[in-house]
Amino acid sequence: MDILFIVNPVAGKGNCDFVIGKIKEQMDFFHIPYKIKLTTRKNEAEEIAKDAVIKGYEKIVAVGGDGTIYEVVNGMIGSSASLGVIPSGTGNDFVRTVGIPNDLEKALNVIAYGKKVQIDCGKVNDRYxxxxxxxxxxxxxxxxxxxxxxxxxxxxxxxxxxxxxxxxxxxxxxxxxxxxxxxxxxxxxxxxxxxxxxxxxxxxxxxxxxxxxxxxxxxxxxxxxxxxxxxxxxxxxxxxxxxxxxxxxxxxxxxxxxxxxxxxxxxxxxxxxxxxxxxxxxxxxxxxxxxxxxxx
Incomplete structure (x- = not known):
């Protein structure tokens, strides 16, 4: 049940350290194996997600805004892994549609104990x-x-x-x-x-x-x-x-x-x-x- 959190440290209002601290606190409390990786440049979240699929992570979590989600999705599309989202961007439009809470602790509860649902995607050329x-x-x-x-x-x-x-x-x-x-x-x-x-x-x-x-x-x-x-x-x-x-x-x-x-x-x-x-x-x-x- 390993979880990988892919964190965009520049998303949102610069509260990256607080978010990472909460992730560690909650996952340790739940006794769930996890890892955290921070991106350092554009498109790196996609590369990290692709590697996570190869390594067999069950849940791949985008920690950021819609741009971070976009990159993670393009890295994991077609795999059996489930997408999780911790909203910390400026727009957070995707989570409005699927009902993921903006509250950090509630969103982490979804990562730990939420249900998996199949959703549609769109494709343009080779991008999703x-x-x-x-x-x-x-x-x-x-x-x-x-x-x-x-x-x-x-x-x-x-x-x-x-x-x-x-x-x-x-x-x-x-x-x-x-x-x-x-x-x-x-x-x-x-x-x-x-x-x-x-x-x-x-x-x-x-x-x-x-x-x-x-x-x-x-x-x-x-x-x-x-x-x-x-x-x-x-x-x-x-x-x-x-x-x-x-x-x-x-x-x-x-x-x-x-x-x-x-x-x-x-x-x-x-x-x-x-x-x-x-x-x-x-x-x-x-x-x-x-x-x-x-x-x-």
Missing amino acids: FVNVASIGLDAEIVKETENIKKYLSGSWAYMGGLLKTLFSYKHKRVNMNIDGSKKNKNITLVAVANGKYYGGGMKIAPMADIKDGDFQVCIVDKISKFKLMRVFPKIFSGEHVHYDEVDMHKGKQVKIKSDEHLSINLDGDIIGKSFNVYFQMVPEGLKVLVPQDNIM
């Missing part, structure tokens, strides 16, 4: 995501948000990235294919959602179900900057879906083509640019630890 992937304005905002996170956290960082990006962003003309249904769109953004939340608590896909085998696809058509600023606050409650410029669709495969390079955002990580992007559902692609009383 568990929460939300996107192109368009949102992906450009993510790049700006990474810089702003040095000064602001969570949804405030995202809002700062939005404001900075908004004035220079140009709409993208794309051809879309969602499970065979074709659309030609002049879009502001497209979010392909497995989970409900992103950007530090914004409810981009209120109807998303991480276990139903389908994406919820949120398409925001070309919209004036003035109206976008009016719509933006509605995303936190999911009320943005009622605007004429917002279309919601359900599907397992989403193909997007454009004459322009499209930045690709997976769970808050920009993986590059492409003229063609293919999002594919991977049903029950991952086991995750959740509270025993979770109804998932």
Whole structure:
């Protein structure tokens, strides 16, 4: 029942030593074998997770935010290991969807005694995501948000990235294919959602179900900057879906083509640019630890 904790020491508000101390205290109290490894650079969590799979760890725990989870998932996908999460990042959107508590001691109880559930994943090329992937304005905002996170956290960082990006962003003309249904769109953004939340608590896909085998696809058509600023606050409650410029669709495969390079955002990580992007559902692609009383 060995557990490996992969800790991102720069995630959240710099409370790494406190978090590690609590991990040791709780695991020793439970008499559960464990190890802790700290990352020192970007993408190292993925490498550590891959090695943990080879060594046969039963539970691999991402200690950090959505970016840390993204790396760990890509290191352990396809294995029999279960993903655990100790939220200590700025956004923590994935845990909102699966019901993992933000309280440190309660989250550690889930690692020790939580139940294992199968959840869906998404795939773009050879990369996987568990929460939300996107192109368009949102992906450009993510790049700006990474810089702003040095000064602001969570949804405030995202809002700062939005404001900075908004004035220079140009709409993208794309051809879309969602499970065979074709659309030609002049879009502001497209979010392909497995989970409900992103950007530090914004409810981009209120109807998303991480276990139903389908994406919820949120398409925001070309919209004036003035109206976008009016719509933006509605995303936190999911009320943005009622605007004429917002279309919601359900599907397992989403193909997007454009004459322009499209930045690709997976769970808050920009993986590059492409003229063609293919999002594919991977049903029950991952086991995750959740509270025993979770109804998932």
